[in-house]
Amino acid sequence: MHLTTKEEKILDGEEGKAKQKSMQILAALGDIYNADKLIPVTSAHVSGVSYKTIGDAGLEFLDDFAKDAKVCVKTTLNPCGMDLKNWKKQKIPVNFAKKQLKIIDCFKRMGVEESYTCVPYLTTNRPEFGEHISWAESSAVCFANSMLGARTNRESGISALASAIIGKTPNYGLHLDENRIAKVEVRVDARLNSTRDYSALGYMIGKKVGTRIPAFKFKRSVTEDQAKALSAALGVGSCGMFQIEGVTPENAADIESRISINDGDFNDYLKNFTFNKNKKKELIAVGCPHCSLNEIEEIAGLLKDKKVKKDFWICTSRQIKKLADERGFTEIVEKSGGKILCDTCMVVTPVEEIAERVIVNSAKAAYYLPGLAGVEAGFTDLDEMV
CATH class of the missing domain: 3.30.499.10 (Aconitase, domain 3)
Structure with missing residues (x-):
């Protein structure tokens, strides 16, 4: 050089x-x-x-x-x-x-x-x-x-x-x-309804494409939070970039192969993440990647007028936490017994000190927790976590 x-x-x-x-x-x-x-x-x-x-x-x-x-x-x-x-x-x-x-x-x-x-x-x-x-x-x-x-x-x-x-x-x-050109078209006909779904899809496709760039075709528009979840799970593998038709600013493609994902394919894949719900000391943890303000608002809405029965963490940045404070979301979460943590996340903190199993809606967290913390990971939807 x-x-x-x-x-x-x-x-x-x-x-x-x-x-x-x-x-x-x-x-x-x-x-x-x-x-x-x-x-x-x-x-x-x-x-x-x-x-x-x-x-x-x-x-x-x-x-x-x-x-x-x-x-x-x-x-x-x-x-x-x-x-x-x-x-x-x-x-x-x-x-x-x-x-x-x-x-x-x-x-x-x-x-x-x-x-x-x-x-x-x-x-x-x-x-x-x-x-x-x-x-x-x-x-x-x-x-x-x-x-x-x-x-x-x-x-x-x-x-x-x-x-x-x-x-x-x-x-x-x-x-x-020349290295930012999509090589694999991914047509997603499956109904994706939650952050968990986009995270699972990213993990699924990341394993299939390796270092190649996938070009997604979804039936519905994708939000930034959904793209955030997709990015994190794709990144568990070797993928460093993706395209979404009508969403991402770059769409140069030279398609070499195609993948189609329907409801049956996707639901079968989700079965890989089932876990034994026997009694263990559990922590519920959201925020891998760190939660956006919209995600904290959604969680606060689910927790309002409820009491959590297990430790419940929401991981985010200091800046987003400040906005959550100002809008009253933090008060709702804390009143329910949950905690909003800044500066850290369930993957890089010594979570093994307080839990035997961590329930997450992030495929990335579910992948890393057993190896880094030696704890069991449960992967499910936010609605089920609450």
């Missing part, structure tokens, strides 16, 4: 250790993927924020990196391992909290925005069409490429942070026009 004179100097360490390490990471990626050059990015979104996922080794790396690292573009953070203001009420172990706060301090020292959400496009980091960005968090990558027409590869937390420090990313993959 070609480097400019200035980039070569950074690689040689003339602008400090952190910039040198960042350039080494980007140069290595560029060489691996045959990028021709580095291109400027307008923003970065960094994952690997929870102590649960990066551990002591990750904390040590960040602490060393933060000694002279500063981001030079708008940079937001993925959820961390706890609600930073209410971690005691969340029953987070003290040692975990101490380590998590050290990680947060590292990112603060680097100048990263304290967003702690997997849906930065709903808060302060919503790129415009055609912008080149460097984002980690597979669900956000898929949404940004597809619904917004921004351009990013599926970055790791480290490569996104390196881009944030240098302000550039290697020019390959989904940054290039």
